[in-house]
Amino acid sequence: MNKERRDFIRKTGLGVLAGICASSGLIQAFALEETVLPAWDEKPVPGKIRWGMLIDTRKCRQDCKECVAMCHHVHNVPDFGNRKDEVKWIWKSSYEHVFPTSTQQFRTKEVLERPYLALCNHCAESPCTRACPTEATFKRWDGIVSMDYHRCIGCRFCMAACPYGSRSFNWRDPREGIKEASVDYPTRMTGVVEKCNFCSDRLVKGLMPACVESCPEKALTFGDLNDPRSDIRALLESNNTMQRKPELGTKPSVFYII
Amino acid sequence: MIEKALKGTRNYWAWIASLLALIAVGITAYNRQRWFGLTVTGMGRDISWGLYIAQFTFLVGVAASAVMVVLPYYLHNQKVFSKTVIIGEFMAVSATLMCLLFILADMGRPDRVLNVLLYPSPHSMVFWDVMVLNGYFIINLVSGWTVLGAERRGIPPPAWVKPIIYLSIPWAVSIHTVTAFLYAGLPGRHLWLTAVLAPRFLASAFAAGTSLLILVTLIIKKVSGFDTGKEAREKLAVIVTYAGLINIFMIGTEFFTAFYSNVPSHKHSLQYLFFGLEGHYNLVPFMWFSLILGLGSLAVLLVPGLKTSPKWLAAACAGLVVSIWIDKGVGLILGGFIPSPLDEIVDYFPTLTEVSVTVGIWAIGMLVLTLLLKVAVAVKTQE
Numbered sequence: 001m002n003k004e005r006r007d008f009i010r011k012t013g014l015g016v017l018a019g020i021c022a023s024s025g026l027i028q029a030f031a032l033e034e035t036v037l038p039a040w041d042e043k044p045v046p047g048k049i050r051w052g053m054l055i056d057t058r059k060c061r062q063d064c065k066e067c068v069a070m071c072h073h074v075h076n077v078p079d080f081g082n083r084k085d086e087v088k089w090i091w092k093s094s095y096e097h098v099f100p101t102s103t104q105q106f107r108t109k110e111v112l113e114r115p116y117l118a119l120c121n122h123c124a125e126s127p128c129t130r131a132c133p134t135e136a137t138f139k140r141w142d143g144i145v146s147m148d149y150h151r152c153i154g155c156r157f158c159m160a161a162c163p164y165g166s167r168s169f170n171w172r173d174p175r176e177g178i179k180e181a182s183v184d185y186p187t188r189m190t191g192v193v194e195k196c197n198f199c200s201d202r203l204v205k206g207l208m209p210a211c212v213e214s215c216p217e218k219a220l221t222f223g224d225l226n227d228p229r230s231d232i233r234a235l236l237e238s239n240n241t242m243q244r245k246p247e248l249g250t251k252p253s254v255f256y257i258i
Numbered sequence: 259m260i261e262k263a264l265k266g267t268r269n270y271w272a273w274i275a276s277l278l279a280l281i282a283v284g285i286t287a288y289n290r291q292r293w294f295g296l297t298v299t300g301m302g303r304d305i306s307w308g309l310y311i312a313q314f315t316f317l318v319g320v321a322a323s324a325v326m327v328v329l330p331y332y333l334h335n336q337k338v339f340s341k342t343v344i345i346g347e348f349m350a351v352s353a354t355l356m357c358l359l360f361i362l363a364d365m366g367r368p369d370r371v372l373n374v375l376l377y378p379s380p381h382s383m384v385f386w387d388v389m390v391l392n393g394y395f396i397i398n399l400v401s402g403w404t405v406l407g408a409e410r411r412g413i414p415p416p417a418w419v420k421p422i423i424y425l426s427i428p429w430a431v432s433i434h435t436v437t438a439f440l441y442a443g444l445p446g447r448h449l450w451l452t453a454v455l456a457p458r459f460l461a462s463a464f465a466a467g468t469s470l471l472i473l474v475t476l477i478i479k480k481v482s483g484f485d486t487g488k489e490a491r492e493k494l495a496v497i498v499t500y501a502g503l504i505n506i507f508m509i510g511t512e513f514f515t516a517f518y519s520n521v522p523s524h525k526h527s528l529q530y531l532f533f534g535l536e537g538h539y540n541l542v543p544f545m546w547f548s549l550i551l552g553l554g555s556l557a558v559l560l561v562p563g564l565k566t567s568p569k570w571l572a573a574a575c576a577g578l579v580v581s582i583w584i585d586k587g588v589g590l591i592l593g594g595f596i597p598s599p600l601d602e603i604v605d606y607f608p609t610l611t612e613v614s615v616t617v618g619i620w621a622i623g624m625l626v627l628t629l630l631l632k633v634a635v636a637v638k639t640q641e
Contacts, residue, residue: 100523
């Protein structure tokens with residue numbers, strides 16, 4: 001093979017390779033569409049951050065639903081008005097339902113009648129991510145249990161595995177149940193599971209989770225459980241707190257002050 | 259060899275036609291489900307698995323029970339099973355096929371089913387279940403078909419098929435163990451969170467699946483005159499009796515642990531199933547019917563002489579199949595979801611669409627079984 005031909009083949013090959021890289025976004029400078037993935041290129045050391053939430057149930061008002069309303073609006077969570085098709089990320093329930101295995105006897109009437117928020121616990125030892133056969137639900141570097149709606153096959157194994165009932169399935173087209181669509185978060189399709197994402201979509205923009213921001217009583221505190229100087233750690237150390245079903249060893253990242 | 263399934267009597271074709279009609283009903287219902295989503299079923303946020311997964315669980319047992327003829331015939335040289343083996347293997351093929359179809363029917367996004375293989379996740383029991391079920395399907399189809407083909411030509415089966423047949427024995431145990439592990443490893447579902455689940459699945463499988471095998475051999479005898487042998491059926495009935503008794507024993511141990519320990523979360527599901535909980539009594543009559551029918555059938559099998567009469571044998575076998583179908587197919591799956599993780603009770607009723615899809619899948623399984631057994635009987639009787 002003469003040198004000219006070899007050169008030609010080499011240059012063509014390099015050209016094709018560069019074209020593929022550029023169009024696929026591997027070479028940032030030439031990318032047709034810029035790929036911005038802070039979670040990817042600025043990936044911190046695993047285990048360094050663990051997002052968590054502390055709910056001061058003493059401050060939670062009976063008649064207030066601001067956190068639920070804002071979360072469900074921002075994330076385009078549908079409302080069909082029936083229990084069977086229900087999709088929910090955060091909701092208010094009672095003491096006996098949120099803490100069914102905790103002490104029920106001789107609690108004051110006020111404690112038993114107070115509303116209690118339920119949401120995904122973003123467990124450090126999450127049974128749902130273990131059960132998922134496609135890694136459609138997975139644990140992020142910052143402790144958030146996340147969902148890939150495009151990979152989920154809808155087998156609902158994570159729902160059976162979750163001991164907190166925090167996961168919902170799209171039994172029907174969710175778009176029919178959205179009254180006022182939000183542009184901040186994509187809608188989902190029929191046949192996939194969804195749940196609270198600890199507002200990973202807002203954290204990346206430097207915002208607090210929707211429920212935390214919307215609470216008029218400032219009952220919710222969000223922060224890094226692994227940072228000893230964080231507000232949440234200070235509150236955890238100065239208060240007596242509870243987790244849901246700690247006996248299962250899931251290590252929930254959501255704590256409650258009763 | 260398959261051409262042997264194309265020759266049959268009027269009754270044979272009428273049977274095929276009615277199965278095809280039921281399959282058409284099932285496909286129509288499934289279309290509806292694909293169009294509107296799984297909202298057309300009775301499942302919901304609290305009871306997120308229902309009839310489909312229940313059928314799947316029961317049928318894995320039917321599939322696994324083929325080992326009850328393969329093992330004595332190939333490992334212990336029990337010649338009495340020479341005509342029954344192929345029927346057991348083909349039953350395993352059609353039961354496994356139904357299992358896979360029920361999983362598919364239950365999926366929200368069946369179009370993405372290959373994601374299970376694209377992103378293999380060994381930490382997920384579903385991944386292993388898909389592996390072992392597909393493997394079992396292939397093993398039984400290949401070994402059954404090859405041995406039958408050799409018999410048709412009047413030559414001994416090729417040497418390579420022997421290891422595959424031996425492999426099918428532990429494999430049968432694996433499919434039902436992995437299926438039990440789907441449930442037995444989930445925290446917070448106390449009815450399932452028991453080490454005895456896998457052994458109990460095997461016992462109930464060998465009782466119900468082998469009973470079904472006896473019934474199928476009786477039906478074949480009636481419609482084609484091909485008899486797998488009275489002695490073979492009686493030996494199978496002994497297996498059914500012991501497996502059924504072990505199953506009842508293990509149900510009893512579940513009751514002891516739950517009620518003697520007096521731990522509320524361990525008792526709740528059993529209370530809901532057998533006595534009713536907080537005003538919900540939906541499944542109570544079914545569970546008692548299942549238990550009494552199971553005990554009654556075992557009593558028939560235990561009375562000396564009764565099981566030698568084909569009528570009593572058929573009645574006892576049918577009783578056990580129905581009993582275990584309710585216990586494992588209905589009670590176990592629904593009971594696992596009640597009460598919910600938030601200690602709430604929600605009742606479940608399957609819808610017409612759901613029942614139609616279920617009937618359709620059973621019809622597909624019976625069609626495949628009919629065709630395979632038609633070939634087997636034609637070869638065996640040298641038509």
